[in-house]
Amino acid sequence: MSAPSWLEIDLDRLTGNVASIRALLGAPDRPRDGLRVGSGPALIAATIKADAYGIGIEPIARHLAPLVDWFAVYSPDQAIALAPLTRAVAILVYMPVETEGIPVALEAARVCGKRIHFTIHDRSDVGVFADIARRIGASVNVHVYLDTGMNRAGIRAEDLAPVIADVRASGSLRLLGVYTHFSSAETDGPITLEQARRFDEAVGPHVPDLAPDGHIHIANSAGLLRDGGLQRDLVRPGLLLWGYAIDAMADGSLLSRDSVLPILRWRSRIVHTRTVAAGSSVGYAGTERLARDSVLGIVPVGYGDGYPLALSGRAVVTFVNRPTLAARVLGRVNMDQLIVDLTGTGVARGDLVEIYSADVDAPNSLPRLADLAAAHCYELLCRLTPRIERRIVTFADQ
Ligand SMILES: Cc1ncc(COP(=O)(O)O)c(C=O)c1O
Numbered sequence: 309m310s311a312p313s314w315l316e317i318d319l320d321r322l323t324g325n326v327a328s329i330r331a332l333l334g335a336p337d338r339p340r341d342g343l344r345v346g347s348g349p350a351l352i353a354a355t356i357k358a359d360a361y362g363i364g365i366e367p368i369a370r371h372l373a374p375l376v377d378w379f380a381v382y383s384p385d386q387a388i389a390l391a392p393l394t395r396a397v398a399i400l401v402y403m404p405v406e407t408e409g410i411p412v413a414l415e416a417a418r419v420c421g422k423r424i425h426f427t428i429h430d431r432s433d434v435g436v437f438a439d440i441a442r443r444i445g446a447s448v449n450v451h452v453y454l455d456t457g458m459n460r461a462g463i464r465a466e467d468l469a470p471v472i473a474d475v476r477a478s479g480s481l482r483l484l485g486v487y488t489h490f491s492s493a494e495t496d497g498p499i500t501l502e503q504a505r506r507f508d509e510a511v512g513p514h515v516p517d518l519a520p521d522g523h524i525h526i527a528n529s530a531g532l533l534r535d536g537g538l539q540r541d542l543v544r545p546g547l548l549l550w551g552y553a554i555d556a557m558a559d560g561s562l563l564s565r566d567s568v569l570p571i572l573r574w575r576s577r578i579v580h581t582r583t584v585a586a587g588s589s590v591g592y593a594g595t596e597r598l599a600r601d602s603v604l605g606i607v608p609v610g611y612g613d614g615y616p617l618a619l620s621g622r623a624v625v626t627f628v629n630r631p632t633l634a635a636r637v638l639g640r641v642n643m644d645q646l647i648v649d650l651t652g653t654g655v656a657r658g659d660l661v662e663i664y665s666a667d668v669d670a671p672n673s674l675p676r677l678a679d680l681a682a683a684h685c686y687e688l689l690c691r692l693t694p695r696i697e698r699r700i701v702t703f704a705d706q
Pocket of ligand 1: 529530544546
């Protein structure tokens with residue numbers, strides 16, 4: 309039975325993207341400057357929160373497990389879901405855990421054992437994790453998250469010393485990391501470097517407080533792509549693994565566009581065509597009126613699959629067997645379908661359609677559609693609902 313639409317995921321491209329990041333981190337001319345605990349190339353913590361950015365945790369985690377050093381997820385329940393997919397890789401949980409969250413964090417500590425690492429965002433979190441350590445009868449790994457300007461969560465610089473003192477005094481918590489997160493690494497070099505400077509100033513005196521196998525980490529995808537010694541002991545890429553972060557870099561990247569490739573494309577078929585006379589309106593609320601006699605096609609994809617309503621009348625789809633053609637989405641995006649303009653194309657019922665292309669130059673590449681929808685790649689990926697079938701393929705073979 310053929311699904312109305314399906315996501316094709318090329319895991320070989322994922323391997324290639326990790327290899328490119330690895331090569332960058334290990335490059336002999338890479339400055340090992342800034343604060344660090346270790347002296348080797350930075351490790352990779354693959355950020356696979358939110359179901360691996362909506363792509364699907366299972367194939368992604370299984371494939372990445374032998375390729376990366378750590379995983380990072382948002383919440384303890386995501387860590388629980390990830391644990392059986394990977395037996396060895398450490399799992400960092402970004403989320404603050406407050407009292408109501410203790411039962412699931414406790415469960416995550418039991419399921420993941422020593423592999424789980426929690427994040428301290430508030431001085432009172434020390435007590436939360438010490439309590440978990442007491443209840444599992446083992447030490448718990450923690451990282452302290454320092455707020456350097458994002459103003460989202462995390463410890464402020466002036467509170468870092470007492471928090472670290474509390475962690476050390478607990479006797480049951482191991483300080484495995486201190487980290488921060490950049491607010492604007494894609495778009496703003498000076499702000500990013502200023503965040504790193506604030507981080508170094510606050511954390512510098514505490515490096516000896518970290519466990520010998522601890523890590524200083526500050527860089528997400530765009531951070532690690534920037535010059536300026538931001539890679540430290542460990543990097544936490546997400547979007548770059550899927551092949552997208554480079555498009556959003558406002559001012560240059562340490563990796564070239566051809567060394568990191570999109571790992572997914574979204575495909576469907578034309579399921580119906582009809583001819584409609586000039587002057588007719590099309591779709592809900594008649595938002596579009598045809599200027600010519602037109603051939604319209606139905607693609608069985610809509611906002612119920614995660615295709616943005618904001619692309620109504622604006623985006624195009626392309627055709628797998630006719631690479632130079634693009635057909636505009638006419639009128640409103642529906643819950644389950646799109647109407648596309650096939651006039652003069654020769655495209656027929658049953659022809660393969662590309663909703664999101666893996667070709668970065670295509671008019672329906674994810675970054676271009678994200679721009680058109682006033683969204684970003686993260687959001688468009690996370691919108692892809694589970695009802696879209698996931699297929700593992702090799703793009704070169706298609
Ligand atoms: C703390 C933290 N680190 C790393 C990442 C990965 O970010 P990116 O996908 O931009 O690489 C995220 C994602 O939001 C994050 O919240």
